[in-house]
Amino acid sequence: MEWCVSMPKVELHAHLNGSVRNSTLFELARVLGEKGVIVFSDVENVIMKDDRTLHEVFKLFDLIHILTTDHSTITRITKEVIEDFASENVVYLELRTTPKRNDSIGMSKRSYMDAVMEGLRAVSSVDVDYCPTGLKTDTVNGTTRKKIYVRFLLSIDRRESTEAAMETVKLALEMRDLGVVGIDLSGNPIVGNWATFLPALKFAREQGLYITLHCGEVPNQEEIKAMIDFLPHRIGHACCFDMENWRRLKSAKIPVEICLTSNIRTETISSIDIHHFVDLYKAKHPLALCTDDFGVFSTSLSREYGLAASAFSLGKTEMFQLAENAIDFIFADDGVKEDLRATFEAAVEKLD
Numbered sequence: 001m002e003w004c005v006s007m008p009k010v011e012l013h014a015h016l017n018g019s020v021r022n023s024t025l026f027e028l029a030r031v032l033g034e035k036g037v038i039v040f041s042d043v044e045n046v047i048m049k050d051d052r053t054l055h056e057v058f059k060l061f062d063l064i065h066i067l068t069t070d071h072s073t074i075t076r077i078t079k080e081v082i083e084d085f086a087s088e089n090v091v092y093l094e095l096r097t098t099p100k101r102n103d104s105i106g107m108s109k110r111s112y113m114d115a116v117m118e119g120l121r122a123v124s125s126v127d128v129d130y131c132p133t134g135l136k137t138d139t140v141n142g143t144t145r146k147k148i149y150v151r152f153l154l155s156i157d158r159r160e161s162t163e164a165a166m167e168t169v170k171l172a173l174e175m176r177d178l179g180v181v182g183i184d185l186s187g188n189p190i191v192g193n194w195a196t197f198l199p200a201l202k203f204a205r206e207q208g209l210y211i212t213l214h215c216g217e218v219p220n221q222e223e224i225k226a227m228i229d230f231l232p233h234r235i236g237h238a239c240c241f242d243m244e245n246w247r248r249l250k251s252a253k254i255p256v257e258i259c260l261t262s263n264i265r266t267e268t269i270s271s272i273d274i275h276h277f278v279d280l281y282k283a284k285h286p287l288a289l290c291t292d293d294f295g296v297f298s299t300s301l302s303r304e305y306g307l308a309a310s311a312f313s314l315g316k317t318e319m320f321q322l323a324e325n326a327i328d329f330i331f332a333d334d335g336v337k338e339d340l341r342a343t344f345e346a347a348v349e350k351l352d
């Protein structure tokens with residue numbers, strides 16, 4: 001485990017509000033409990049529950065959003081999430097979040113994202129590079145400070161309308177200079193229709209944004225086929241594919257973001273030894289290990305690597321290679337890729 005922590009890692013599938021520390025959620029719940037907005041003990045029981053079906057996870061997100069969705073809390077959790085990833089040697093983080101509008105507290109999708117950006121700028125434990133133009137890293141006494149690259153994906157929630165999805169894409173375009181590189185489609189997979197989001201996703205791609213889709217969390221083969229035909233730059237999960245769609249995925253070589261603990265906890269995959277990671281890994285299909293929601297699922301990226309190592313008998317060399325290969329699938333530019341490759345090369349010499 002220690003070795004998995006010290007190895008540099010790339011995180012490509014992390015939802016901001018799923019990555020909030022439990023301690024922070026409790027603190028926020030206590031404050032709202034005192035104000036009489038919620039009943040603290042009810043919230044405590046929900047947060048502490050370990051195993052949740054996919055359906056229960058989305059109920060939990062509604063609760064988390066009650067606790068977190070004001071500007072100052074969004075700023076706080078963004079800062080904490082970036083610092084938590086950096087503390088376990090994640091050197092490149094693609095953080096995704098759903099911009100939320102809440103007229104009652106004067107929140108627009110833009111002001112939500114401004115609060116996220118403020119949280120990023122408040123990070124103090126590590127240098128953060130988030131602009132496409134790059135950050136000049138300070139050298140103090142001859143040693144370069146630890147650095148993390150952060151890029152953002154704006155999520156479209158499957159509950160949203162075509163217009164709301166389009167608003168998110170336009171916001172992403174507006175915020176390109178601030179490190180927004182793409183669009184994610186997520187939310188409860190049994191809600192909404194592919195056709196609703198397609199116009200916004202097409203527009204996003206035409207404008208040069210990268211696209212990743214939550215695909216196959218439930219066995220909706222028609223939607224899975226339509227998603228593969230769209231040829232997104234990556235997909236997340238890929239759990240419930242039939243043989244035909246599996247064949248399509250493999251021949252299209254679409255990189256897959258694999259979230260082991262999330263899939264097991266939500267019972268999307270019944271047991272780790274039959275996880276589709278094995279098939280993809282053996283076929284040398286592009287893939288990356290990711291956390292999904294490290295707070296909700298009590299995991300970390302290092303733990304995900306540890307889990308893969310023990311479940312699939314991967315050695316240190318294989319794990320390191322797996323982490324390094326993820327560089328190929330990031331949505332940042334070639335300069336970032338080169339810098340990350342150099343970081344991994346330097347790390348090889350230090351790790352035993």
Ligand code: 6MZ
Nearest residue numbers: 015016017018061096097098155186187214
């Ligand atoms: C689908 C998920 C998800 O955007 O509020 N989200 N969508 N499948 C999953 N697998 C378990 N985990 C998280 O982060 C929370 C939101 O991310 C999506 C859901 O829409 C959830 O409300 P943000 O920062």
